[in-house]
Amino acid sequence: MSIEPSIINSILISNRGEIASRIIRTCRKMGIKSIAVFSDADRNAPFVEEADTAVYIGASPPKESYLDAAKIIATAQKMGADAIHPGYGFLSENAEFARQCAAAGIIFIGPNPEAIDNMGSKSKAKALMQAHEVPVVPGYQGADQSLEQLQQAAMDIGFPVLLKATAGGGGKGMRIVHQVEDIDTAIQAAQREAKSAFGDDELIVEKYIASGRHIEFQIFGDQHGNAIHLLERECTIQRRYQKVIEESPSPALNEVLRKEMGEAAVKAAKALDYDNAGTVEFIFDDQSQDFYFLEVNTRLQVEHPVTEAITGLDLVQMQIEVAQGMPLTIEQEEVKGKGYAIECRLYAEDAANDFLPVTGTIQRFQIPQVDGLRVDTGIRSGSEISIFYDPMIAKLIIWAASRQEAHRKMQYTLRHLLCLGTTTNQAFLLKVLENKDFQLGQYDTHFIKNKIDLEALQNDALKSAELASIAASVYGWQKRENNRQLLRSIPSGWRNSFYDYQQITFLYKEKEILVKYRYQQATFEFLLADKEEKYKVQLISATDQALQLEIDGIRHTFQFALDNGNYFIQHEQMGMIQLKEKPRFPDKGGDKLEGGYETPMPSQIVKVLVAEGQEVKSGDGLVILSSMKMENTIVAAEDGVVEAIYAEEGKNVEAGFLLLQLV
Numbered sequence: 001m002s003i004e005p006s007i008i009n010s011i012l013i014s015n016r017g018e019i020a021s022r023i024i025r026t027c028r029k030m031g032i033k034s035i036a037v038f039s040d041a042d043r044n045a046p047f048v049e050e051a052d053t054a055v056y057i058g059a060s061p062p063k064e065s066y067l068d069a070a071k072i073i074a075t076a077q078k079m080g081a082d083a084i085h086p087g088y089g090f091l092s093e094n095a096e097f098a099r100q101c102a103a104a105g106i107i108f109i110g111p112n113p114e115a116i117d118n119m120g121s122k123s124k125a126k127a128l129m130q131a132h133e134v135p136v137v138p139g140y141q142g143a144d145q146s147l148e149q150l151q152q153a154a155m156d157i158g159f160p161v162l163l164k165a166t167a168g169g170g171g172k173g174m175r176i177v178h179q180v181e182d183i184d185t186a187i188q189a190a191q192r193e194a195k196s197a198f199g200d201d202e203l204i205v206e207k208y209i210a211s212g213r214h215i216e217f218q219i220f221g222d223q224h225g226n227a228i229h230l231l232e233r234e235c236t237i238q239r240r241y242q243k244v245i246e247e248s249p250s251p252a253l254n255e256v257l258r259k260e261m262g263e264a265a266v267k268a269a270k271a272l273d274y275d276n277a278g279t280v281e282f283i284f285d286d287q288s289q290d291f292y293f294l295e296v297n298t299r300l301q302v303e304h305p306v307t308e309a310i311t312g313l314d315l316v317q318m319q320i321e322v323a324q325g326m327p328l329t330i331e332q333e334e335v336k337g338k339g340y341a342i343e344c345r346l347y348a349e350d351a352a353n354d355f356l357p358v359t360g361t362i363q364r365f366q367i368p369q370v371d372g373l374r375v376d377t378g379i380r381s382g383s384e385i386s387i388f389y390d391p392m393i394a395k396l397i398i399w400a401a402s403r404q405e406a407h408r409k410m411q412y413t414l415r416h417l418l419c420l421g422t423t424t425n426q427a428f429l430l431k432v433l434e435n436k437d438f439q440l441g442q443y444d445t446h447f448i449k450n451k452i453d454l455e456a457l458q459n460d461a462l463k464s465a466e467l468a469s470i471a472a473s474v475y476g477w478q479k480r481e482n483n484r485q486l487l488r489s490i491p492s493g494w495r496n497s498f499y500d501y502q503q504i505t506f507l508y509k510e511k512e513i514l515v516k517y518r519y520q521q522a523t524f525e526f527l528l529a530d531k532e533e534k535y536k537v538q539l540i541s542a543t544d545q546a547l548q549l550e551i552d553g554i555r556h557t558f559q560f561a562l563d564n565g566n567y568f569i570q571h572e573q574m575g576m577i578q579l580k581e582k583p584r585f586p587d588k589g590g591d592k593l594e595g596g597y598e599t600p601m602p603s604q605i606v607k608v609l610v611a612e613g614q615e616v617k618s619g620d621g622l623v624i625l626s627s628m629k630m631e632n633t634i635v636a637a638e639d640g641v642v643e644a645i646y647a648e649e650g651k652n653v654e655a656g657f658l659l660l661q662l663v
């Protein structure tokens with residue numbers, strides 16, 4: 001029997017941001033028409049312009065646009081799309097959506113819906129893999145979910161154990177339990193969390209691999225029963241169980257292990273009749289060198305460019321080809337990894353504040369010229385990082401002949417990339433790259449927590465902030481100088497007494513930096529409060545965007561972006577520093593209200609859980625917030641009565657918004 005390939009001439013991309021742009025690139029290459037869909041927040045996004053056609057599909061909250069399956073399918077039909085590419089996240093792992101596409105005569109570019117279903121539940125997935133002799137983490141994934149049974153399971157496995165929501169994903173809903181005394185409360189809390197996050201309180205219990213590495217294999221299948229793997233990606237560098245840096249090959253594997261794990265991954269693919277791109281995730285025990293199946297992600301992965309870099313393959317093209325019924329054009333023996341690749345995820349997030357996402361407008365985004373650098377991004381200068389979507393700004397991917405060279409070039413990239421306008425993890429990423437253990441490949445999933453000194457990062461930043469304050473002072477001086485119409489010959493800041501110092505106070509986070517300077521004979525003399533040393537500063541050149549200064553004989557270039565009185569200043573060695581000039585007559589900031597609950601970051605108010613006058617106990621949920629894919633419940637810190645509620649469901653509010661008041 002021959003399978004007639006159905007031909008894909010146009011693809012609707014039911015996603016946004018960098019992955020939409022990425023898919024459009026391959027469509028162009030293949031001569032396929034690309035159709036983007038977009039929400040209000042994405043009206044000005046690059047992917048909307050890049051697509052051959054773009055269709056507005058609704059408001060910014062994902063439920064009203066990128067997650068609205070019916071609207072997306074109707075749009076695909078209206079626009080005559082042959083296929084839908086779901087990207088990652090959103091509808092990509094939704095079997096029902098895949099079925100609806102098929103029913104509407106549209107090809108879903110992804111695996112068959114049964115494979116998605118089978119992997120959607122962690123318990124089903126493990127049972128199936130066990131049946132096919134793929135090693136799974138020792139544990140319990142049964143139907144009996146009684147407290148006694150789960151307790152017993154934990155005791156049989158031995159502590160520490162990991163509780164996971166069967167329906168969980170995205171690193172959410174996991175809990176480590178170290179000792180038997182804690183198991184009851186942990187199970188009950190995990191069940192409650194799972195219920196509220198995933199609508200299902202079923203748990204699995206697993207042995208916790210104390211020193212584990214996350215190593216995953218890219219798999220590919222077609223509709224003719226072929227399945228191969230495209231080597232591994234090392235994704236051990238994580239925070240909140242989510243990846244930030246990925247590389248390949250993994251420094252932990254030798255050829256024997258690679259072969260064994262690759263074969264296990266292909267076994268997993270075959271067990272699922274897998275017929276598109278997927279990823280088999282393993283947890284690798286550094287001590288015993290054992291590896292265990294974690295899950296299969298039934299979609300294109302965020303970090304797929306790492307695999308593309310070392311194999312030279314275009315995974316999106318392969319996805320499109322196999323989705324229209326073509327057999328894989330490459331065999332296992334032909335898959336060869338060449339050189340080394342590493343990806344860093346640049347996020348709008350604050351490493352110093354538990355890596356919480358932040359919003360903002362990217363005033364300037366500029367990529368340095370580095371040999372072997374690929375940047376996948378959904379933004380450009382002027383783009384806004386909104387509360388509605390993932391805070392990822394860009395993926396930086398370096399390919400080089402050796403791991404050392406790739407790391408060196410990545411460091412160079414991180415030092416020279418300009419991303420001004422919001423807090424990012426750029427300096428944090430550089431800190432990881434500079435770490436000796438990281439360079440030696442000796443790390444586990446706790447690396448960030450154990451090995452990256454966030455406090456030192458803070459202290460470095462404070463020192464840099466002082467240097468940045470000098471630059472900001474000169475920048476301001478130069479601006480005033482340019483604007484000055486009268487008295488051209490008298491320098492700005494001129495006082496009756498020529499030798500008087502001018503003073504400016506900058507705010508770096510909450511810290512005040514007092515800067516004094518005077519200008520004479522084309523040289524600034526700077527003093528920083530409480531410091532002895534003086535700095536001799538010469539202005540070499542200035543534009544609106546950059547200053548070149550000579551500070552005590554050494555040349556420095558500072559890049560600038562200004563937003564609402566905030567200075568964003570980038571310097572090759574010190575990274576990005578955000579300063580605010582302190583107003584001379586500060587407004588009296590009201591004292592924080594006692595018993596007041598505020599939003600920790602810009603958020604949408606999902607649900608108000610209490611009413612005015614209601615009594616609450618410490619730990620009770622008050623308000624559910626949603627921001628950048630994270631749901632966050634604000635809980636009462638103590639017993640009390642709700643006095644006033646300012647939170648309104650559905651409203652978007654800034655950080656620091658007073659939600660309600662307890663007495």
Ligand code: ADP
Nearest residue numbers: 088089090170242243297300301302303629630
């Ligand atoms: P990948 O597994 O492809 O590397 P991630 O591990 O970052 O991607 O994320 C896994 C999935 O979870 C993706 O589909 C991604 O869109 C989604 N995701 C990423 N970050 C979050 C988050 N903070 N909360 C919920 N889901 C997330």
Ligand code: ADP
Nearest residue numbers: 169170171172206207208209212214241294445
């Ligand atoms: P998700 O669906 O949220 O991605 P995973 O099962 O893939 O959940 O696990 C996410 C991360 O949690 C892994 O990358 C790993 O760091 C850690 N992890 C998962 N299971 C274990 C385990 N049994 N022991 C130790 N760490 C684990």
Ligand code: MG
Nearest residue numbers: 170281294295
């Ligand atoms: Mg996972």
